[in-house]
Amino acid sequence: MIFSILPSRAPAWKPLALASALTLCALNPAIAQINDDKALAPVVVTASRFANDPAFSPIGATVITSEQIREAGVSNVNQAIRKIGGVFGRQSGDGTQDFGLDLRGFGAASINNVVVLLDGIRLSENEISGALFSSVPIETVERIEIVRGGSSVLYGDGATAGVIQIITKRPQGNALHGSITTEIGQFGHKEVRASVAKGWGGFSLDANVSKLESDNYRDNNAVRQNNFSGGAQWASNEGRAGLRVDIARQDSRLAGALSLAQFEENPRQTLSPNDMASIDTNRYTAFMERRLGAFELAAELSHRDRTAKALFVGSFGSSASQYDGRMTQFSPRVRHLSMSGDLTNELVLGMDFAHWTRSAISTFDGFPSPQANASQQSKALYARDEVKVGNARLAFGARHEIFDKDSVNNGVGLYDISQALNAWDLQGNYLVAPGVNVFAKGGQSYRVANVDENGFTPVVNQPLKPQISHDLELGATLGDIEKKVTVKLFQHRLKNEIFFDPTAGFFGANVNLDPTKRQGIEIETRMRLASTFTLSANLQHLSAQFIEGPNAGNEITLVPKNIATLRINWMPDNSQSADVGMQWVDSQRYGGDFSNTCSARMPSFATLDGRYAKRVGAWEFAIAGSNLTDKQYFTNAYGNCQSGIYPDNGRQLKLSARYDF
Template sequence: MSSALRPRLLAAAVSLCFIAPAAVAQVPQALSPVVITGARFDADPSLAPIGATVITADEIRRAGASDVNAAIRKIGGVFGRQSLDGSPDFTLDLRGFGTNSAQNMVIVVDGVRLSENELRNPVLSTIPIDSVERIEITRGGASVLYGDGATGGVINIVTKRPDQRAGSGSVFVEGGSFHAGEARASMAQSWSDFSADVSAGHQRTDNYRDNNAFRQSQLSGGLQWHTDAGRVGVRYEGARQDSRLPGALTEAQFKANPRQTFSPNDYGALDSDRLTGFGAYRLDGHDLAAELSYRKRTVDSNYLSSDFPYVSSFDTRQLQFSPRVRKLGAVRGMVNELLVGADFTKWERTVKVAGAPADPYAEQKSKAVYLRDELRFDPVHDGRISAGVRRELFDKHYRDTQSYATTGYNLTQGLNAWEIQLSYMPASGLTVFGKAGQSYRLANADENAYTPVINEALRPQKSKDLELGATYAIDAASKATARLFRSNLTDEIFYDPVNFANTNLDPTRRQGFELDAEQRIAPDWRVSAHYQYVDAKFRSGAFAGRQMVLVPEHTVTARLSWVPATGHSADLGVQWVDDQRYGEDFANSCAGRIPSYTTLDGRYARTVGQWELAVSGQNLTDKRYYSQAYSCLRGNGGIYTADGRQLKLSAR
């Protein structure tokens, strides 16, 4: 990168992001390698989005997180529910959206959106953990930049560029409880302006429960050409998964034996392929960037243990194109940054059901344009103000001639998002910030297939979002961020257990408090903690004042790390989750709740030459608990057991 280009990128990043002033003051003129940030453009790694929680590669390795999902939960403090298919892809929940949490946040990997247009979680376990440079967790509405479903927030995963790890390679092997095993290898190399990388891995485990075995193979690789003016490249990621499905238990069954299954013949599979082309270039004072991505997924489901066997195969294809341009200039001596971009997406799915004479088909096309401008109005006090708007149009089409609920619809929906953000440094080390805006979400293909009115799609969900916060930083290792937030939702999209249909709820609200803190308590010791309080309730209607289901009011995550300069390291983490309402308890009439629980994990590692040897453990106290339960009103069923204690040995 040319020396002339670096200060321009720095100024743009400073004008675009809100961070602790201590970090701003220490940013050097010669930037470290650039990465994708929450602003959807390259910037210095120290310039995190407003109020974001940043997880670094060092923290991931020290904690022994074996996949991206685990790192987000254990280090980032995000609440997660046990996956139903035995995979490491827990359901992540930002700001208390319960069973629909995956549809109320956006996950992005290097600028490419992973969030699905169906009731499925984004698959993060296929991302090689060794390739991750950092993870940015930005809580709160972000629909201006990311569109549909960004009410709860955005998780931005940034991978290392091949030229950043040129001439390097790694090998990792691990074994542990429940016949768990994993092996992965990666390498990267650069030649002048060209670089390449490849990664492959395989993991298997029988998991804690009966009929819950999981197998996954993964392959990824990329090629990139880079010059002082920009870069262009292509990347492929593929994965193959096989899962056994243990099903749900009643409360009596859970107490008798939480490991048992009553669906011994159920199983599923997932094949996923994604090909992405990307580029960034500086031309005549403008920064240009774009990604073009194609993803294909095949999901097979075989439910054979019930009285009504069901076999199906889902084929989905998605094409995304996201061009954007940024212009950095000056207005009366103040730094100004203007961002204009567009997002185009085409998603389609064909379902093959055994014995059905016709295949259900769903399609969604969307096109959006957004504009965001930010002005640094007071360099002395690091004062910044930004505003942005977005307009997005959706075309939806669905047909299923055999459905008993919805046979088809064809409609167009248009939505707007806006935001205003302000940041100011009233005193050294202290930054206060605030943001207000509107975010939105549309019902996906699965939700619109079962609605209260046949052939009538659900109304869009809208949210008025407000956040106030402050960051105090002594240095990079000692800082704290506190946030107060409120989201007033209209037409929230949720499953109605009374009418057995997806519906638009009466007005609801999410409000609460979040605190992130980290402190170096001694030269070799560091402690970090995340606390979240969420008050999720109906604002009006038949359930006015009632709590929303499957939302813990309080969650606390804390970690203690020991990293001396002797080749040893240790990391200990604890998470406490408050009790929750059962999944169908809208009236708050169930006598009991999902019990609160505390889990403990730890890792000790020793470096010997080029090898790192480690022993790690999850749920070290072997706590019997569950985070998924739906049927309190019908015999206390619908319980999905969480994992018991698991110990692992690894070598890297």
């Protein structure tokens, strides 16, 4: 993959002063109205980007709770989304736990078609790089909301396949509580996590640290990670305000790709024993919420520094690169909630501002190339109104966003463009009878090409057009919290989809595809089979293909037609628990097989995992295993046919001990 590099320029807007004023507005009453006896109730963020009101819970969303996370015994956020949420994930090439998540079959471009947020702060990158889920302590997660389908009205660029929102816990009362977890396993796996939180009336502090070391399944694929997350907040009945710091350090060895013959000979081998990479990330966030009668104000201001380094050593020499990126986000918004008789109305108005820069330096055998710089500024205005009357809900939203991008290489401007985009959606939900909900969604979402994609196009220095998707979803939910089934029919019709085409030019290029379409069905169920057994299942069947142009009728690559996930959880009342899960993934086209001429396909596979835990007082001891049948398989293969294969992990057993206080 070839990268372009980006320019720095001063932001045209200055959010810091406004954010400081908003924070102080929330902070003063919070300090004045401390109630030592009142515990802070957990609050969740809904589809309106505000704290939950039961009347306006997200329509058709998948929700993973902290209780489900504990029951399944997952140790990181990405794993929770895959195991509990049933989301398909592709093995990361850097040995980390940050699998590439794919909602609705977007293949190699999946990570750029899903927006990931942490308490309203965007974690998704403006480059070909996935969100660092591993920097989020699993112990702090209150819930994870997965909203599949177009969501650009509230979340903007890249929300065509959906949104993954991670909501963290809020401190409870004056208690001191926390946990310490240690874990060891095969392939030199060692991990330690510690979490602590303390409240003093309306003021609270929390801190989380973790250290992970693993040699991993493949040769030259070791990873070392160190994370810290800490925060302080003041809260009252009228709102809250606070600060957070998140620091992540990651060093990885890169095992590289294999051919099918090499994979079958030894999937653990590497052909690149000296390749390595690292990512250092610092994120600083200020936030506030303030209620003023029927109005509620909220805002987040976040700044992130990110340094990525890589070294590749080949037979023709070595290349090294360093990318230094910075991103500042500011998201003020206001909500008005009104009620009149049987009618409840929620109106949300908001703005999103972002300023992103990156500088890049690379060398080949010690000879430096010119420094490349790039920047992107975006500003958006959105509105969403939802009405609930009796058993019916109806919501409409619209968004207008402007992107300004430029790129400079060795002082020479490569491009400087502005792109304006619109999104809209219309959603409805009706309670037909107790336990029977039907819903429908329609709208337009969008994505703009990131700096890496614009840096390698068929026409040099000509940025790609924005991707536009027209989205449709029909569904129904049957049952209650004890037994519930949700069925969705969906369709995405895309124009100018942004994708890497290996057949463009001599080396391939990032292009705007001819019109494409994705359509299918999703079924999600969770039910209590008995007092001690719970079953959950997810099924996705979809078709992803070109509908116009020379490739009309061809399948989109790296998209399995069918994915099925099944889990059974056992929790008797004797301090024991067990969890067993299976996932089956259908065959799919190799990543470079745009013409669909390769007679071979990436094989289908099924994996089995399990965990048994026993509690003894404040201690929990567990044994867990992944890929228990030791299946040799792969989810990433970017070559044209039987090549470019990145093997997935073999069987791994882990032992853990956790102490809660």
